[in-house]
Amino acid sequence: MRSPPSTSAPAHVDLLFTSALPPHATLSPDTLARLRTLVASHVSAPATSGSYLLQQSRDRKGKRPQRFSTSLEDLDDHIGGGFDSGEIVEVTGPRRSGRTALALYIVLLHLLLHDDKRAALLDTTGSFDAFRCLAILRDVLVPKMYALGGSFAGEDGAEPSAEDLAISVLDRLAVSRVAKxxxxxxxxxxxxxxxxxxxxxxxxxxxxxDTLVGGEALASGSAQANANLIAFMRRLATLARSKSAPLTVITVTSLGTPAAKGSHTAPIPPNLPQQPPPLSSLPHPIPLKPALGSTFAYLVDISLVVSPAEPLFGPDDGRDRGFVEVARNKRGETGGMVEFKLEKGVRFEQVD
Known part of the structure; x- marks a missing residue:
């Protein structure tokens, strides 16, 4: 006689049960089936059509795609040279981990290197700091480009000052405060x-x-919140993958804190840090919960996980240091990790 399966085994499939509502008496079976299909199409991750993948392959055949740097050389190597136009990229991690700094470096370096391009930043929390962006450009990126032999001379042959060049770059960054x-x-x-x-x-x-689409509702398992997230991401993907004007979209999301006391989570041993790093390739006692849920992972092309180094190396050796890991990459391998240093929220650079 077989023993019953252990209830402590990890779950591989999550099922959500809600109270069933009987169909209306006047609702025909055909109409009910059509409505069920419509609902299912809005609460599941959308698939990528074969014709779209074929067109991508034809567009890239015989030519090297132009990709945009992450500002970290080894991270660029891990994702095949950077980001493509039309890709949706997630930069996730705990608060104060360096995720916003990475996103700012990506967009500011891109604008600095391509004076015929502009970018948009949607600020959902009111935390955008123009002086921080100015300092990143003036004190780090522009001097780095000059040190590498780059030139930004105008028609008169004169090189602009670092501050003037930084201001001209910021002129091409449209910042909008949005809440919905x-x-x-x-x-x-x-x-x-x-x-x-x-x-x-x-x-x-x-x-x-997660602030824009209601991360708290998603974390609680709300079906309506998941449907809203998927509807938003589909429209965002339509804009990003436009044939006439494709966009590279960088989304910053949060990794929440470990489950509260009393939930079904293994306790933290007393000799381990209270907030372990979220990197999937490192051993840690409890995983941190993504603010947008597991469904969101299938709606992005590349997911980068940013983690502070203090939980690994302690408050002294880990200060101003962190890691970036490629957690998801639709067009290549995952798991590549890069260590970085972030000083005063401005100087962000790779640690060799």
Whole structure:
């Protein structure tokens, strides 16, 4: 006689049961089946069509795609040279881990290297700091480009000062304060259609996405919140993958704190740090919960997990240091990890 399966085994499938509602008496079986299909299409992760993948393959055949740097050389290598136009990228991690700094470096370096491009930043929390961006450009990125032999000389042959060049870059970054997902999509659509500017919009940063789409409701398992998230991401993907004006979209999301006391989570041994790093390749006693749930992972092309180093090395050796890991990559391998240093929230660089 077989013994019953152990109830302590880890679950591989999560099922959500809700109270059943009987169909209306006047609702025909055909109409009910059609409504069920419609609901199912809005609460599941969308698939990528074979024709779209075929067109991507044809577009790239015989030519090297132009990719945008993450600002960290080894991280670029882990994802095949950087980001592609039309990709949706997630930068996730605990608060104060360096995730926003990484997103800012990506967009500011891109604008510095491509003076014919512009970008949009959707600020959902009111935390955007223009002086921080100015310092990143003036004190780090511009001097680094000059040190590498780069030139930003105008028609007169004179090189601009680091501050003047930084200000000209920020002129091409449109920052919008948005609080609703519908407003965010309207802003992006208006930016894409804008004919008043000579530069082409090709990069968007959303900081942070879980605030915009209601991360708390998603974390609680709300079916309506998941449906809203998927509807938003589908419209965002439609904008990003436009054939005439594709966008690289960088979304900043949060990794929540470990489950509260009393929940079904293994206790933390007393000799381990209270907040272990979220990197999937490192051993830690309890995983940190993504703010947008597991479904969101299938809606992005690349997911980068940012983690502070203090839980590994302690408050002294781990200060101002962190890690970035490639947790998901639809077009390549995952698991590559890069260590970085972040000083005063401004100087962000790879540690060799």
């Amino acid at each position: 997902s519908g407003d965010a999509l309207d802003v992006l659509a208006a930016e894409v259609r804008s004919d008043e500017k000579d530069e082409v919009l090709d990069m968007v940063v959303v900081d942070s996405l």
